[in-house]
Amino acid sequence: MALTQGISSAFIQAAHALGEIDPEDAPEIARSIEDGLIALLPEMPRSRDTLRQVLHSGSPRILSALLEIQGADPYRKIQADPGEQVALHDLYEDSDVARLRILHEAGIRVDSQFNALRQVLLSRTPPALLEFVLIECGLTDTLFPDFTLQMIRRASGPTAPVLAQCLESLTPDMRRACWREVVKQIAILIQMKPLAAALLSGEDLTKLLPRPVVPGHFPCKLRPLLEMTTTAHGRMALRKREPDLADLLARPENAAFFGITSKDLRE
Amino acid sequence: MTDHNEALRNLGHALFCLPEDAPDQGRASFLASARALLRGIEDPGEALKSALASRNADLLDAVFKAWPETKWTRVHFQSGAAKIGTLAGEMRIDLLRLCRNAGLYINDNIHHLVASALRADNADALRFLREECGYTAPFWKPKDIASGLILCGPNAAPFLWEEFQGHLDTPHGQAMQSFLQFGATRAYLKEIAALLASGRDVTRYFRQDLDLLNPHVAALVQKTASNHGQLALKSLESDPIAVIGRPFEAEFYGISGKSFHQDYPPKAAQ
Numbered sequence: 333m334a335l336t337q338g339i340s341s342a343f344i345q346a347a348h349a350l351g352e353i354d355p356e357d358a359p360e361i362a363r364s365i366e367d368g369l370i371a372l373l374p375e376m377p378r379s380r381d382t383l384r385q386v387l388h389s390g391s392p393r394i395l396s397a398l399l400e401i402q403g404a405d406p407y408r409k410i411q412a413d414p415g416e417q418v419a420l421h422d423l424y425e426d427s428d429v430a431r432l433r434i435l436h437e438a439g440i441r442v443d444s445q446f447n448a449l450r451q452v453l454l455s456r457t458p459p460a461l462l463e464f465v466l467i468e469c470g471l472t473d474t475l476f477p478d479f480t481l482q483m484i485r486r487a488s489g490p491t492a493p494v495l496a497q498c499l500e501s502l503t504p505d506m507r508r509a510c511w512r513e514v515v516k517q518i519a520i521l522i523q524m525k526p527l528a529a530a531l532l533s534g535e536d537l538t539k540l541l542p543r544p545v546v547p548g549h550f551p552c553k554l555r556p557l558l559e560m561t562t563t564a565h566g567r568m569a570l571r572k573r574e575p576d577l578a579d580l581l582a583r584p585e586n587a588a589f590f591g592i593t594s595k596d597l598r599e
Numbered sequence: 600m601t602d603h604n605e606a607l608r609n610l611g612h613a614l615f616c617l618p619e620d621a622p623d624q625g626r627a628s629f630l631a632s633a634r635a636l637l638r639g640i641e642d643p644g645e646a647l648k649s650a651l652a653s654r655n656a657d658l659l660d661a662v663f664k665a666w667p668e669t670k671w672t673r674v675h676f677q678s679g680a681a682k683i684g685t686l687a688g689e690m691r692i693d694l695l696r697l698c699r700n701a702g703l704y705i706n707d708n709i710h711h712l713v714a715s716a717l718r719a720d721n722a723d724a725l726r727f728l729r730e731e732c733g734y735t736a737p738f739w740k741p742k743d744i745a746s747g748l749i750l751c752g753p754n755a756a757p758f759l760w761e762e763f764q765g766h767l768d769t770p771h772g773q774a775m776q777s778f779l780q781f782g783a784t785r786a787y788l789k790e791i792a793a794l795l796a797s798g799r800d801v802t803r804y805f806r807q808d809l810d811l812l813n814p815h816v817a818a819l820v821q822k823t824a825s826n827h828g829q830l831a832l833k834s835l836e837s838d839p840i841a842v843i844g845r846p847f848e849a850e851f852y853g854i855s856g857k858s859f860h861q862d863y864p865p866k867a868a869q
Contacts, residue, residue, distance in 0.1 A: 338616050338621065341612075341613075342613040342614070342615075342621065342629075343613075345610070345612040346613035349605075349607075350606075352601065352603075352605045353601050353606055357601045358635070361601075361606075361632050364631050364632040364635065365610070365632045368625045368627075368629045368632065371624035371625035375622065
């Protein structure tokens with residue numbers, strides 16, 4: 333017991349020391365502290381505190397070593413228990429995909445703080461984290477279908493291909509739910525970028541429109557485009573005009589989509 | 600950016616917390632990192648503070664070597680590092696020796712080591728005091744030789760015996776004046792036994808109390824005044840160091856130290 337307590341205390345202190353080291357500034361020192369921490373891992377208890385300290389150390393190497401030395405089972409259970417789980421906010425905030433990936437590959441939940449993860453994805457849209465969460469982990473329900481419109485509007489350079497890939501690989505039901513959500517929202521406030529993305533969805537948008545809204549509700553420039561989604565030929569023609577969803581999503585909101593800008597719609 | 604001071608402080612604490620039987624590689628790695636961090640530290644006081652907090656002799660040595668020209672007594676005073684008395688109380692002779700060799704003045708607080716060394720019966724600490732710090736009478740200096748005598752175990756006994764002889768051979772010395780200071784009738788048996796085993800005439804230390812002692816004990820004391828008596832005492836307890844090194848509750852001259860006052864009450868109480 334005394335051995336474990338002493339080692340736990342030493343581990344905490346050394347993890348703090350590691351936190352003070354800039355690995356680019358002093359790589360050998362960081363490596364040496366990591367070596368020391370890894371040497372202590374077999375003596376550490378299999379508890380939430382150990383996982384917390386390992387995560388606090390900020391080192392993917394130590395996290396891998398922990399799961400290798402002690403096994404992932406105890407930590408899988410800890411992270412599955414809402415009363416016990418260690419918060420992963422810091423990893424989300426820092427887009428620390430390396431450590432999230434290690435947890436995920438060991439079968440440990442990485443979306444235990446679901447709302448925090450969603451908030452980071454929505455507010456900062458870090459491309460690496462987005463790709464990891466949506467594509468690698470397949471945790472599409474963090475954003476879809478509720479926040480499809482916001483994600484399309486916020487998509488830019490590096491996030492666009494990730495979002496495009498994700499939208500194209502959704503299950504048919506989820507896809508339909510996403511585009512229904514987009515169409516519902518743009519029926520209230522028409523925005524060209526999400527509408528253009530919806531036009532490329534391969535769905536018949538007229539069927540997705542909410543009940544009282546009819547295609548006639550939209551400006552006359554858009555009506556032919558909406559009509560085109562009702563037929564396979566029309567949808568192919570739309571694809572021809574905007575063949576790349578990623579390219580479309582990468583454009584700013586005030587750019588032209590299908591030759592129309594949001595400003596044109598207001599005129 | 601790396602904060603060398605903070606990192607070193609944390610590593611110092613980590614080294615301090617590591618138990619003796621912790622994996623060696625952990626300790627070695629932390630120590631190597633701490634040494635490497637020293638290169639980025641400008642203030643030797645901060646380094647000394649972390650090294651003393653770690654209680655790690657290798658790190659402390661590295662700190663002293665990293666700033667060889669430093670006036671460590673002043674730096675130590677200003678740094679708020681662990682006190683020398685604390686190290687002495689913990690009997691960290693290795694650290695005290697390094698401090699001393701680096702020029703840090705430790706003698707003002709080193710007397711704390713005596714009590715700890717006696718309690719732990721640690722001969723190394725006593726040897727350090729005498730041979731390296733020049734403490735020729737460590738038992739007498741901090742408090743009272745009688746207290747030291749009562750606590751003394753087998754490892755400390757040779758040192759105390761040597762010092763005790765010195766005090767006995769110093770006529771009118773203060774150490775022996777304070778010996779039996781609470782009156783011979785209340786003294787521990789071990790104190791009396793140490794005097795009996797000394798091979799000297801010790802009747803003078805008892806003065807008028809001799810008449811108040813239990814007759815059996817008084818007879819033993821009076822034996823010290825004659826050669827025949829000394830021989831008789833020697834036949835009962837031949838080795839004075841063994842007498843000094845025995846627990847005070849043990850048996851001396853066939854009398855139990857535990858029940859001495861009940862078994863041999865002073866005359867006044869009879």
